[in-house]
Amino acid sequence: MSINLWWTGNEKKRIENLSELKEPIYDIEKPLFIMENEAGLYYSTEGSFSSLKTDHAVKLAAFAEPVPMQNLGDKEFCNNYDIKYPYIGGSMAYGISSVELVATLAEHKMLAFLGTGGLTIEQAEEDILKLKQRLKDLPFGCNLIHIPSSAQEEMNFVNLYLKHNVNIIEASAYINLTPALIKFRVKGLKKLPDGQIEETNKIIAKASRTEVAERFMSPPPKEILTELLSKGEITDEEVLLSENLPVAWDITAEADSGGHTDNRPAFALFPAFTALRDKLQTKYAKKIRIGFGGGLGTPLSAASAFAMGASYIVVGSIHQACTEAGTSEEARKMLALATQADTAMAPSADLFDIGGKVQVLKTGTMFPVCSFVV
Ligand SMILES: Cc1cc2nc3c(=O)[nH]c(=O)nc-3n(C[C@H](O)[C@H](O)[C@H](O)COP(=O)(O)O)c2cc1C
DSSP states (O other): OOOOOEEESOGGGOBOOGGGGHHHHHOTTSOEEEEEETTEEEEESSOEEESSOOTTOEEEEEEEOOOOGGGSSOHHHHHHHTOSSSEEEOOOTTTTSOHHHHHHHHHTTOEEEEOOTTOOHHHHHHHHHHHHHHHTTSOOEEEEEOOTTOHHHHHHHHHHHHHTTOOEEEEESOSSOOHHHHHHHHTTOEEOTTSOEEOOOEEEEEESSHHHHHHHHSOOOHHHHHHHHHTTSSOHHHHHHHTTSOSOSEEEEEOSOSSBOOOOOHHHHHHHHHHHHHHHGGGOSSOOEEEEESSOOSHHHHHHHHHHTOSSEEEOHHHHTSTTSSSOHHHHHHHHHOOTTOEEEEEOSTTGGGTOEEEEEOTTOOHHHHHHHO
């Protein structure tokens, strides 16, 4: 049985020309009505419909519901981090994800990470204090990037974050988990009177391989807990409570990206992460969420990530070209002119010893060529 539906709205605002339809289709927060009369189809983004035919009502041929941006992804993700949109400004080293960039995203109810990789502890502390002063209670996080050359330096960053109550980190460049990372995770675990476990510190882990993702989806390794306990870095209660929790509830599948990258294809990586999650998930009461990052540069690519089932998205390269990013005008101009194939792989300075690579701008620079010569 087919039901006739009828649209009423402002006829003066109707769109007849298909070329004018692009904007309404991209504006997903508005509804889209498609009407049919003797002359053919026309369109509108306002009005209402009903099954009752009134005097000025026109036959409705099709209707697309509005999709408010905050309804994308996983609502629990936004609740957990006290943000409105499931959108993360990914860490960018040397303060490229700067105080200004992190604060602006936080003020617009998104989550962003200060790019502390490559900064000294003193520079990172100065930036954290500026953010605390400006944002008050609005959430933000810092990057905890694995430092293969110095476990102590990695621990210094964790101690800095704990000292200033920075409770959210984006953990990246890990292959194996380290004492510094696990200390951050378990510090402050507490059993509440109702039996729930309070988790003070939260890790959003970024990975490009399932074997790394699996480590983050599993409870902290026992040998690391024992080592931290013997050094008095964590308590017996924290060890006990961590045994049935994953290292991270949120794992970002990072496909080919502007960060350290394994050049993994998005459409192969994301389903592999969700399948692994579904396998390992059974031992936890709550759901591990899988986000997506890598190659998102337009609303359409972001929509495809949510269509795949991403709980949230992570963006890097396009933020680098923003006025808020901690980079130069020259770099911004070059990025603005870059097209899709203007990049190349080059050795990564911080993961040079273990063969880590980053994707860099090729056009207009000698970086990829020179870095291979060195
Ligand atoms: C210039 C630049 C620097 C980056 N530095 C870091 C970093 O220090 N730590 C990190 O976890 N990710 C880093 N990233 C990766 C981003 O956080 C993000 O995961 C990635 O850029 C997403 O992919 P996209 O560049 O295609 O948007 C960097 C990315 C860029 C473009």
